[in-house]
Amino acid sequence: MDYRRLLLALGAQIGVFVFGALSWLALTHGLLASALLCGLGALGLAVLGLSLTALNVTRERLLNRLAPGSTFPSELNRRRLQLLLDETPSPLLLQTEDGQLIAVNRAARSLFDVAYALPVASRKVLLGGDGALTGLGGQVRWKGATYAVHRAEMVEPQQTSHLAVLTDISADVRAAEATALRDLLRVLNHELMNALTPVASMSRSALELLGDDTPESRAAAAKALERVVARTEGLHDFINAYRALTRLPPPVMQPVVLDEWLDVLRESFTAQWADKGVVFDCDSVTATVLMDEDQMWLCAGNLLNNGAQAALEAPNPRVRLSVREVEGTVCLRIEDSGKGIPTGDADQVFLPFYTTKATGTGVGLSLAKQIVQGHGGALTLKAAVPGDPDRLPGACFEFGLKQV
Known part of the structure; x- marks a missing residue:
């Protein structure tokens, strides 16, 4: 508040006092019109003083907000940063030292159906028993999608937080799975053909040799059947290996x-x-x-x-x-x-x-x-x-x- 507004406010207060005193004297002497006029003057000066005071308070607050080191620019920067984060398509998660897991941007809040922090149940499903973001693996699945996890540590004066960026790689994973399936079918076809082709050939030869019904042909047929048995045992081992590969149970951690x-x-x-x-x-x-x-x-x-x-x-x-x-x-x-x-x-x-x-x-x-x-x-x-x-x-x- 500068000295001019201070003098005006002080003058208004003195005027209110003077007009109030005159109004009282006029009222005691029966001069009703004069008393009413002095009362209106006092009321007008009071309104003027209050207006000046409110104007100065508003001015001081505005100056404080715009002053260097004030919180107004910091709040503006924070809102701008939040808008930028909300436009980021990758979900962002932040874990503070107290273990709370915060959905930082709109993508994270939408993915986990929360307004701010993940509930304890969701946090345990996502992070496991320890509930630590640092223990999250390189990939994580949530709602049928696969996300690659990129972690960073944020060191601040008062605390250390951990940030995780989730990148949707479901399309890449599906493409890799399709490629792996084609490779698997190619290998299976190769192995089965390698095993079954000689089995069919030797079985046919053994059948023809048995039709001759001579000691030599029977001996040759027996050798052919021995080879068939060996090949079928190899195929049995191959199938057992395939079953072990496809029936691996989930690990008990x-x-x-x-x-x-x-x-x-x-x-x-x-x-x-x-x-x-x-x-x-x-x-x-x-x-x-x-x-x-x-x-x-x-x-x-x-x-x-x-x-x-x-x-x-x-x-x-x-x-x-x-x-x-x-x-x-x-x-x-x-x-x-x-x-x-x-x-x-x-x-x-x-x-x-x-x-x-x-x-x-x-x-x-x-x-x-x-x-x-x-x-x-x-x-x-x-x-x-x-x-x-x-x-x-x-x-x-x-x-x-x-x-x-």
Whole structure:
């Protein structure tokens, strides 16, 4: 309030007092007209004073809002940022230190049917038992759609929050599944034709030989039937492998002390491969992870056995299992000293029934990959790094498990 408005307001108050006193005196002396006139003057001055006071208060508030460091520009920026976030098509989730999971933008609020924060039930379904956004895997499914998860940490002076961006990759996943199905049908057709064609040919030959009814023809027919039996047994094994691959149950996730689990894995591998000359190096780590022990035994066993078989094809066979902790995840790496996987085969090693071994079923790596995916991770074949002293020269597979 400047000095001019202050003087006017003060003058108005003095005027109200004076006119009020004159009105009272006129009223006591019976001068009703004069008393009424003085009262109206006092009322007018009072209204003028109140108007000046209100005008100054409004002016001060406006100046305070527009002053440097005021909250008005901050509020304006916040609203602009919210408008931009609401236009973002990818759902954004923010988890604060108190565990609350907030739907940041319109896409997230629409996806989870909330106005602000996700309820506890939805949070547990999305994040699992620990309810931590940091434990969310690389992919998540919600309402029949698949989303890729990208996480970031937001460090503020008072607290640390975690942000997750969900990108809808359902179309990509469906395309990949269609491609995988075509590849699977192609491999199945190849394997079945390879098994059934000689069976039909040898069966026909055996039937013709039995028609001759001579000792030589009967002996030749018996040999042909032996080959038919061997081929049908091989086809039976192939079908059993296919059933194991397609009937894998969902994993039963439980906390497992990784060091104890690795000790048993080390003993099992040594008992099977030590007498063949394969050296096994295995790290130790004091961490607890979530996994289905039986399924992960099958996964790690397939990877280690493949590594041992490959290592035996080169001098000084060696297999290594190394462990490292990265942001709430325990990464396991299995590598061998064999000849490695040719570059042309790298994209096909995870296909069901694809194998480069004469006696292999082509199920081990595909089953291992399916088990790791069921645990919320991804089994990857790491490319060779020439000249890296920390890497064995053969194949190298890596996957992660959630840490408790």
